[in-house]
Amino acid sequence: MLDIKITKTTAPKEKPVDSPKMSFGKTFSDHMFLMDYNPEQGWHDARIVPYAPFQLDPACVVFHYAQELFEGMKAYRSVDNTIQLFRPECNGARMQDSSERMCIPKIPVEDYVQAVKALVEVDKDWVPHSEGTSLYIRPFVIATDVGMGVHASHNYTFCIICSPSGAYYAEGIDPVRIYVEDEYIRAAPGLTGFTKCGGNYAASILAGALAEKKGFAQVLWLDGVEKKYVEEVGSMNIMFKIDGKIYTAACTGTVLPGVTRRSCIELLKDWGYEVIEGKLAIADVMKAGHEGRLEEVFGTGTAAVVSPVKELDWKGDKVFISDGKIGPVTQKLYDTMTGMQWGKLPDTKGWIVPVCKG
Structure with missing residues (x-):
């Protein structure tokens, strides 16, 4: 002590x-x-x-x-x-x-x-x-x-x-537009992608600035080897609901193991959703979007808790999600997490640590 x-x-x-x-x-x-x-x-x-x-x-x-x-x-x-x-x-x-x-x-x-x-x-x-x-x-x-x-x-x-x-x-939850980055990379196997170090964020600034100039809120990073598989978004992890299942990149060295990500996965499993942590090709995400099977997309992180996504743009190809509105699973995650954090809902998971009375 x-x-x-x-x-x-x-x-x-x-x-x-x-x-x-x-x-x-x-x-x-x-x-x-x-x-x-x-x-x-x-x-x-x-x-x-x-x-x-x-x-x-x-x-x-x-x-x-x-x-x-x-x-x-x-x-x-x-x-x-x-x-x-x-x-x-x-x-x-x-x-x-x-x-x-x-x-x-x-x-x-x-x-x-x-x-x-x-x-x-x-x-x-x-x-x-x-x-x-x-x-x-x-x-x-x-x-x-x-x-x-x-x-x-x-x-x-x-x-x-x-x-x-x-x-x-x-001003209320406003779903964002995401640009899929296919030139620059954030991390590669053996490097520091899973750590929370300043160099990772410095390396992301240029792509973020270019995406912002095009009117996008965030960059979706692809893997650093094949530039094929989705990894994370800006300063958040990201999840995709396709055909009723939740997909997210595995934390195998190139993705930050987010505390909010971890908490969302635990809640989703409690609610009966199948959560698949592994490789998900951006081409498959876009295909699911065009076929109407991409039901929700959302980022997870400390600042926003969850951040709903309404549009993905990959090489000029666009898909639109949830009619531009926050999806029901995303909303439930946000309400549950913030409810526990601000004490409006009971802490059923043992996640809250009291400090003192204000």
Whole structure:
């Protein structure tokens, strides 16, 4: 168990207006969690301190060789004013998997969860009250060795920061148009596609920008070898309902094992749906769309929970889904997940972790 020292700010910030329309990732809470690593002491000096800039040497390894990783999760204010988390141990375990691939010392899952809970409790007044809002939590680790040379750092900093976030669907759920990317790739076998590291996201920016210029909300990535099989969408996993069955790419090294993805699969199986995790060719998806068998398509992720898709465009060929509306399975997943997260529905799965009363 961590011995977390807490130093509270003497100059609290002004909080943004509590509204479903709050911007995302622009305003940060009063405090941050920090913990350091060196080979002699391991992870040590766990502390919560006032939010402030880092002072880092320009030759830090993280700047030159991108040895870092991060997580994304939320704290929710329930209807009875309890501040709670959604499956934080899953994020902690995924951070360990990312750490192993990125050659970063692992943080024990119980320490990760304790750190998140401690910071959220200190900054509980930053968890907004408005419908659909939350406190976004960003844990991350950076390599802090100073010097050139491509090798694993010996020193690291683990940090957690928080940002109040408005409702993802402040104006109501609006299905999106998706561009199927067939030139650039996001990941390939043996690389870092399954990790949550910044390099994966940096590599996706160009294709995302080009798709946005064409009027699309997201990019659907195909596999990096044959550019044939669907993998994931932007910062989300993706699922396809075809002939009553749910298809999604398997997490075999090139797809991020999303916590929301995992939770949706568990719920779908509980409801009696057959969920097939494996290879699904984009050509088969488009064919199913043209034949009227592609019933629903939706992304899954922390920010949106589920994001319905109304159109796919692959090499100029287009298919339209669910008459441009959110499908019944997508809606049920959204209602069930958010119902548990905000305490409107009972937690029948043991996924909710209370932090404190607000």
